[in-house]
Amino acid sequence: MILSILSTLVYKTVYDYQITKIEAALGSMCDKRVRMLQNQFTVNVNHIHALAVLVARFYYQQNATDTKQMREALAGYMDSTTFERPLFSGVAYAERVVHSERENFERQHGWKIRDMNLERQPSPVREEYAPVIFCQENIAHVNSLDILSGKEDQDYALKARAVGKAVMSGPFRLIRAERIGVFLTYPVHRSTLSPSIGVEEQTRATAGYIGVIFHFESLVENVLWQLGNQMVLVTVYDITNSSRSLMYGHEVKSDWPMMHESKLELGDPFRRHLMICIETLHPYLGSQPSLQSQSSPSVC
Incomplete structure (x- = not known):
């Protein structure tokens, strides 16, 4: 016992x-x-930051006279350097446009800013828009879509410019890749900002938004x-x-x-x-x- x-x-x-x-x-x-x-996630976000710096430097800070040629060059660069970002399946840039500039913007680009929910319809009148002006060829269908006309995309864009860094969507399944991914939104600023800058100044300095489909599961x-x-x-x-x-x-x-x-x-x-x-x-x-x-x- x-x-x-x-x-x-x-x-x-x-x-x-x-x-x-x-x-x-x-x-x-x-x-x-x-x-x-x-x-590893930070390394991938740094790739987006590098793209944001590239867009700011060559599209806004160089005062290019031929903006169409510059857009085509940047889109071509994204396509030619895809191998450097194997976990990205689509990169697009949406430019911030206030309503007073809309008519001139549409005339300059030769197309109407489109609504995300009704793709064949013009985006409804609002204080500002964010139409996609260049993207990788595999997602060319999003060109001219106003990301601020979509509830979730608008939320990501406003959050990204408020904090000045990448924000994420919730997870979703990528049908073609059969993997779970997230959508990353990163703000592009017209110039280098001070670390102590406030939210209002940061908002005014925002030129647009880079959007990326990211293969998180991979x-x-x-x-x-x-x-x-x-x-x-x-x-x-x-x-x-x-x-x-x-x-x-x-x-x-x-x-x-x-x-x-x-x-x-x-x-x-x-x-x-x-x-x-x-x-x-x-x-x-x-x-x-x-x-x-x-x-x-x-x-x-």
Whole structure:
């Protein structure tokens, strides 16, 4: 009887010790994946920043007399350097136009600013517009569309110019790529701004917006492939709203024996993200619970 009790106590002590070690190791591995993903995401956002600087310098600061030629050159540059941005499936630039300049703008470009919801119709009268003036060839259908005429796109544009950096959409499924992506919006300024500039001055300095379709799921896959550890199952969520949205992996159920949650900071102050890491192969944890897939909204 005494031996049985002692054996049970020894087993429980060893078991608790092993579980504590696994939990610590899992937390460390999850935090490492978060850091790598944050760093790689920042690298991709820096590509957008470089495009914004390019547009500002050559389209606005050079005082080009042939703006059509400049637009064609920038669009050609985007197409010819696509290989540098393998996780981008479409890049477009929308110029900010106030209503008093609309008539002259449309005459200069030779087309009407179009409504995003009714693509064949002119954009309704408003204080300002943001029509796409050049883009990559694969998304040429968005040219002349006013992004401020779409509720979500308007929200992204106004947030981006308020904070002066990239903002993200919620996750959606890319039909052609069969991957989950996000839409990134980045403000373009006519000149270099002071770090202490206020929101109103930043708004006035905004010349337009770069929009990018970004393959987020592929980015996570690339990061995990670099680490090469299959013992940890990773799931990434957008938890901005009350119902969390899957960005990578499988839906996590509550019956997992061991998991670790790490906050994921992707630079957008308006959105919240979470990484969940799960230990799957350790003998102390028993059998693996089932996985549940979750679909995201789909767009082309």
